[in-house]
Amino acid sequence: MRRLICVLLGSLIASLSGQIPGVIPQPMGHVIGQNCDYSQAVFLVKNAPNGAFYLQEYAQNQHFLGFDFHATSFRIDPQAQKGKAVLEFERFAPQDLWYGQKEAYALRFEPRRIRIQYNEPQGAMYAFSTLLQALYSHPEGLPYQSIVDQPQFAYRGMHLDVCRHFFDTAFIMRYLDLMALYKMNTFHWHLTEDQAWRLEIKAYPRLTEIGAQRNSTQYGPYRDQTFDSLPYGGYYSQDQVRRLVQYAALRGITVIPEIELPGHSSAALAAYPHLGCTGGPYEVQAGWGVFDDVYCAGKDSTFIFLQTVMDEVCALFPSGYVHIGGDECPKTRWKECPHCQARMNQEGLADEHELQSYFIRRMEKHLNQKGKTIIGWDEILEGGLAPNATVMSWRGVSGGVAAAQQSHSVIMTPGKPCYFDHYQSRSPDEPLAIGGYNPVDSVYAYNPIPTGLSKPQEAFILGAQGNVWTEYMSSEAQVEYMVLPRLPALAEALWTPAENKNFMAFKATAQQHQELWTNRHLNFAKHLFQPQP
Numbered sequence: 378m379r380r381l382i383c384v385l386l387g388s389l390i391a392s393l394s395g396q397i398p399g400v401i402p403q404p405m406g407h408v409i410g411q412n413c414d415y416s417q418a419v420f421l422v423k424n425a426p427n428g429a430f431y432l433q434e435y436a437q438n439q440h441f442l443g444f445d446f447h448a449t450s451f452r453i454d455p456q457a458q459k460g461k462a463v464l465e466f467e468r469f470a471p472q473d474l475w476y477g478q479k480e481a482y483a484l485r486f487e488p489r490r491i492r493i494q495y496n497e498p499q500g501a502m503y504a505f506s507t508l509l510q511a512l513y514s515h516p517e518g519l520p521y522q523s524i525v526d527q528p529q530f531a532y533r534g535m536h537l538d539v540c541r542h543f544f545d546t547a548f549i550m551r552y553l554d555l556m557a558l559y560k561m562n563t564f565h566w567h568l569t570e571d572q573a574w575r576l577e578i579k580a581y582p583r584l585t586e587i588g589a590q591r592n593s594t595q596y597g598p599y600r601d602q603t604f605d606s607l608p609y610g611g612y613y614s615q616d617q618v619r620r621l622v623q624y625a626a627l628r629g630i631t632v633i634p635e636i637e638l639p640g641h642s643s644a645a646l647a648a649y650p651h652l653g654c655t656g657g658p659y660e661v662q663a664g665w666g667v668f669d670d671v672y673c674a675g676k677d678s679t680f681i682f683l684q685t686v687m688d689e690v691c692a693l694f695p696s697g698y699v700h701i702g703g704d705e706c707p708k709t710r711w712k713e714c715p716h717c718q719a720r721m722n723q724e725g726l727a728d729e730h731e732l733q734s735y736f737i738r739r740m741e742k743h744l745n746q747k748g749k750t751i752i753g754w755d756e757i758l759e760g761g762l763a764p765n766a767t768v769m770s771w772r773g774v775s776g777g778v779a780a781a782q783q784s785h786s787v788i789m790t791p792g793k794p795c796y797f798d799h800y801q802s803r804s805p806d807e808p809l810a811i812g813g814y815n816p817v818d819s820v821y822a823y824n825p826i827p828t829g830l831s832k833p834q835e836a837f838i839l840g841a842q843g844n845v846w847t848e849y850m851s852s853e854a855q856v857e858y859m860v861l862p863r864l865p866a867l868a869e870a871l872w873t874p875a876e877n878k879n880f881m882a883f884k885a886t887a888q889q890h891q892e893l894w895t896n897r898h899l900n901f902a903k904h905l906f907q908p909q910p
């Protein structure tokens with residue numbers, strides 16, 4: 378009787394608040410139904426989509442994305458015969474409301490049967506993830522007739538800078554797992570920088586022989602510390618990259634590589650000094666900052682090099698997008714360089730901003746010919762946008778607004794609140810960060826649609842992304858600390874309709890999920906839901 382009252386009360390609360398306890402991001406909608414207790418069920422799986430690796434993983438290990446029901450409460454058993462419960466997958470039919478919506482799914486609950494409807498395998502995985510999360514927080518049974526769901530924003534990204542500090546493939550997989558748990562679908566992999574070139578390029582082996590190493594381990598603990606001069610390095614082989622791209626794809630995640638140009642290129646210049654305006658010599662930078670030596674925009678050899686690099690990049694990454702950087706490129710060298718000045722004369726370019734625009738457009742043309750669309754940081758607006766470029770707005774939202782007004786697609790990553798290298802609390806015990814302050818509630822409250830756009834212009838805002846620059850994150854544990862709980866907060870901001878968002882409910886679920894993170898040996902910021910000083 379008491380259990381029944383609890384169940385009824387639980388259902389009432391769920392239906393009143395519009396929340397499904399335990400699930401991040403909150404689904405779009407649900408209907409309350411009879412309580413179905415699956416705690417002893419052995420599920421026979423029917424018609425799982427190809428590549429449903431998560432079912433295999435679950436069947437073999439009783440484990441997926443950190444959920445562990447210890448074999449007794451929920452099992453998916455492909456060997457089970459008749460008489461068991463059924464987990465049945467089916468495609469949405471043309472008459473269904475959600476038909477054709479790439480990421481949509483529905484879950485329908487009956488006492489001995491759960492049906493998952495989906496369009497693409499990605500939607501089926503999201504359904505399974507929601508199911509596990511819901512079961513995890515409802516050991517007494519699920520009080521739903523159905524859950525229907527699809528995201529508000531198509532681009533839900535996480536970025537990782539592997540140049541300021543290097544993170545091995547095992548860590549990247551854990552990062553991808555965490556993204557998948559919260560239905561984030563794009564991994565922006567920042568692979569080249571002043572401090573390192575991390576991607577094997579067969580045509581230019583010195584990029585990793587020289588460019589993947591620097592003489593400083595750069596581990597803090599204080600910003601003004603004199604850095605050591607110990608060697609520090611690492612890179613990804615093309616085989617490793619292929620495996621990671623595949624691993625991500627299975628989890629519904631597209632990997633977008635970033636190859637920085639024309640600035641943030643010291644590591645490439647150190648490897649191939651003829652690519653700079655002065656011819657070098659150059660060093661892989663051992664300290665942080667913005668550096669004057671950049672690719673020469675006047676020499677054709679620069680473009681031959683970069684196009685050859687991009688050809689290998691395009692072959693490695695199936696993503697429709699390649700990120701070309703474009704941020705923070707000083708014009709100091711170009712102003713003095715006879716090659717760059719000759720280029721400006723020859724092309725009729727009014728200033729060095731237009732020279733930068735020429736550079737980006739030339740790279741865009743090459744990448745477009747290979748079927749790729751470029752993304753650049755918002756500086757690519759300066760001197761004129763390349764015709765088909767998508768803009769990543771990071772210096773606030775104005776770049777995103779300007780690009781959308783010019784009918785270009787936009788991904789929002791404004792410093793506030795999308796830079797996860799900024800502090801999460803004002804506690805004096807907070808580990809050293811680069812600066813800024815982006816507490817989890819500000820991330821949760823974020824709406825990627827900026828003000829000042831018309832409705833048709835708003836449609837150019839594809840979504841948003843959390844950026845993880847790692848100058849002050851020298852360990853895996855520190856990266857985890859900076860993204861948890863901000864990653865799930867951003868995931869809900871991007872997935873869930875505003876009317877279903879509720880920070881208090883999110884907070885309660887995020888606290889429950891701390892157990893999942895612990896199961897996966899992930900570090901996280903534990904104090905953020907307590908009152909802040």
Ligand code: ACM
Nearest residue numbers: 704705754771846
């Ligand atoms: C950036 O943070 N420099 C894009």
Ligand code: ZN
Nearest residue numbers: 654673714717
């Ligand atoms: Zn030059």
